[in-house]
Amino acid sequence: xxxxHLDGHNLPWVSELPESSRRMLEAAVDAxxxxxxxxxxxxxxxxxxxxxxxxxxxxxxxxxxxxxxISRLGHEAALRLVxxxxxxxxxxxxxxxxxxxxxxAWHAQYHRVARVVQYELAALPDxxxxxxxxxxxxxxxLVEAQLRSGVAAGVxxxxxxxxxxxxxxxxxxxxxxxxxxKGAQTPLEIGTLYAELAVRMVRRP
Amino acid sequence: xxxxHLDGHNLPWVSELPESSRRMLEAAVDAxxxxxxxxxxxxxxxxxxxxxxxxxxxxxxxxxxxxxxISRLGHEAALRLVxxxxxxxxxxxxxxxxxxxxxxAWHAQYHRVARVVQYELAALPDxxxxxxxxxxxxxxxLVEAQLRSGVAAGVxxxxxxxxxxxxxxxxxxxxxxxxxxKGAQTPLEIGTLYAELAVRMVRRP
Numbered sequence: 001x002x003x004x005h006l007d008g009h010n011l012p013w014v015s016e017l018p019e020s021s022r023r024m025l026e027a028a029v030d031a032x033x034x035x036x037x038x039x040x041x042x043x044x045x046x047x048x049x050x051x052x053x054x055x056x057x058x059x060x061x062x063x064x065x066x067x068x069x070i071s072r073l074g075h076e077a078a079l080r081l082v083x084x085x086x087x088x089x090x091x092x093x094x095x096x097x098x099x100x101x102x103x104x105a106w107h108a109q110y111h112r113v114a115r116v117v118q119y120e121l122a123a124l125p126d127x128x129x130x131x132x133x134x135x136x137x138x139x140x141x142l143v144e145a146q147l148r149s150g151v152a153a154g155v156x157x158x159x160x161x162x163x164x165x166x167x168x169x170x171x172x173x174x175x176x177x178x179x180x181x182k183g184a185q186t187p188l189e190i191g192t193l194y195a196e197l198a199v200r201m202v203r204r205p
Numbered sequence: 206x207x208x209x210h211l212d213g214h215n216l217p218w219v220s221e222l223p224e225s226s227r228r229m230l231e232a233a234v235d236a237x238x239x240x241x242x243x244x245x246x247x248x249x250x251x252x253x254x255x256x257x258x259x260x261x262x263x264x265x266x267x268x269x270x271x272x273x274x275i276s277r278l279g280h281e282a283a284l285r286l287v288x289x290x291x292x293x294x295x296x297x298x299x300x301x302x303x304x305x306x307x308x309x310a311w312h313a314q315y316h317r318v319a320r321v322v323q324y325e326l327a328a329l330p331d332x333x334x335x336x337x338x339x340x341x342x343x344x345x346x347l348v349e350a351q352l353r354s355g356v357a358a359g360v361x362x363x364x365x366x367x368x369x370x371x372x373x374x375x376x377x378x379x380x381x382x383x384x385x386x387k388g389a390q391t392p393l394e395i396g397t398l399y400a401e402l403a404v405r406m407v408r409r410p
Contacts, residue, residue, distance in 0.1 A: 038244030118382060119324050163390065163398055166383070167376065174379035177323060178371070185368065193368055197406045205410065 010113045014073050021059055023049045025073070028066040032116045037067060037123045067120055068128035074110070074117040075135040081106060082142050092150035093203065097195040099143070104172040105191030107179070114176035140165055147202055157204040168198045215318045219278050226264055228254045230278070233271040237321045242272060242328045272325055273333035279315070279322045280340040286311060287347050297355035298408065302400040304348070309377040310396030312384070319381035345370055352407055362409040373403045 010029040011022065027048035031040045042063050046056040060066045082099055089095030107114045124132060144165040150156030158164050175190055185193075215234040216227065232253035236245040247268050251261040265271045287304055294300030312319045329337060349370040355361030363369050380395055390398075 036241035036243045038241045160398070164402070167399065167402055170379040170383060171372065171376045173382070174375040177378070178375060193365070194372065197369070197372055200407075201402045201405050 010110065011070070011073060014077070024051070024056055024059055025066065025070055028063070029070055029113050029116055032067065032070075032120065033112045037063070037116075037120045042066075062125075064123065064125045064128075067116070068124055068132075070113065071117045071121075071124060071132050072128070072135075074113055075132050075139075078103065078106065079135050079139050082139050086142055086146060092146060092153050093155055093199055096143075096146050096150065096202065097199050099146070100168060100172060100198040101188075101191035101195035103169070103191075104175050104194035105187040107172050107175040108187035108190050111176040111179040111181075114173070118173060118176065140169060143169060150202060155204055156202045158202050164202060168201065171197070215315065216275070216278060219282070229256065229261055229264060230271065230275055233265075233268070234275055234318050234321055237272065237275075237325065238317045242268070242321075242325045247271075267330075269328070269330045269333075272321070273329055273337075275318065276322045276326075276329060276337050277333070277340075279318055280337050280344075283308065283311065284340050284344050287344050291347055291351060297351060297358050298360055298404055301348075301351050301355065301407070302404050304351070305373060305377060305403040306393075306396035306400035308374070308396075309380050309399035310392040312377050312380040313392035313395050316381040316384045316386075319378070323378060323381065345374060348374060355407060360409055361407045363407050369407060373406065376402070 010026050011017075014022065014025075017025070024045065028040075028045045031044050031048055035044075040063060042056055042060075043053050045063065045066065046053045049056065060069070081102055085099040085102055086095050089098055121129065121132075140162070144161045147156060147158050147161040147165055151158055151161065172194060175194070179187075179190070215231050216222075219227065219230075222230070229250065233245075233250045236249050236253055240249075245268060247261055247265075248258050250268065250271065251258045254261065265274070286307055290304040290307055291300050294303055326334065326337075345367070349366045352361060352363050352366040352370055356363055356366065377399060380399070384392075384395070
């Protein structure tokens with residue numbers, strides 16, 4: 001999975017959506033990112049998408065439904081990225097390096113949607129929250145398993161694989177908070193640095 | 206600086222404030238944390254503080270002024286913590302370990318106020334934002350200088366001290382996002398783990 005050629009859209013990795021739904025979700029990401037979920041109305045989103053509130057309502061009965069769909073798509077994309085990268089790697093250290101490079105770069109590239117997804121978890125409708133937390137747990141467990149396989153292979157030294165997996169993912173997620181597209185570092189440069197820091201955190205001395 | 210015995214208040218480290226101002230700031234943190242800055246009104250805050258909007262207005266002319274004061278107090282407390290810890294250390298590795306332990310534990314203990322401060326930076330009034338960014342930069346420069354002194358002493362190996370200092374602080378800040386007071390780890394346990402991870406990130410092999 002690459003993270004290039006994708007500027008100017010919040011959800012460019014989503015290919016299977018009809019154009020109308022995509023437009024509504026893009027508008028919702030922009031509105032939530034600018035004003036926060038609670039201060040946004042479905043009317044704001046409809047206006048940004050160039051639709052009537054009634055037309056929006058046909059697809060998404062509430063702004064909570066929009067948030068849930070944005071969050072679901074974001075989490076599923078992140079899970080796919082982690083699964084595919086780890087599945088294609090054979091060496092525990094190389095696999096960790098690659099997945100962290102891509103995961104950190106992803107949170108830089110898609111910082112607007114990542115902020116919405118991460119900061120508005122409490123605003124998710126209850127059923128959606130459970131489903132999305134299950135995806136988050138899957139991602140954490142995959143990285144935890146990668147650390148366990150590195151420890152088993154004798155190339156990593158980690159006391160608490162679960163806590164360290166969470167810390168490494170947390171480091172990557174927080175890139176979305178401070179990343180500035182006009183800043184000195186590109187998403188790939190940040191990803192490359194973070195991959196090296198993650199390897200240092202776990203490598204057997 | 207310790208982070209114990211402080212549950213139940215958002216700003217317990219602020220000792221110099223009159224009780225009335227403290228009550229307004231505590232109410233503002235709760236309101237912003239629950240609903241976000243944009244969806245909160247000064248009336249909401251006054252009601253939570255048990256005051257009339259007019260009484261609130263005497264001290265804080267806008268909700269932006271409340272946010273700025275919360276952010277200023279939070280950033281100044283974090284800066285003091287970093288300054289005091291580094292000033293009292295002589296060994297570069299030990300100093301880094303101690304400051305990261307305290308900084309990460311602080312973001313767990315005060316996760317509610319930290320979330321407000323970190324997620325609403327864009328909502329700060331312009332003049333306040335500049336002042337607060339200067340404090341953030343001071344904190345980053347202190348940690349960066351600590352890494353440089355470790356490299357100069359031959360005990361750390363770091364290519365880009367500025368980027369790594371920012372990454373280590375970012376790791377600690379993100380604790381506020383996911384920390385759960387009912388979770389398995391205490392603030393001090395998280396701080397101790399994170400201090401060790403930070404040392405691993407920079408120590409010369």
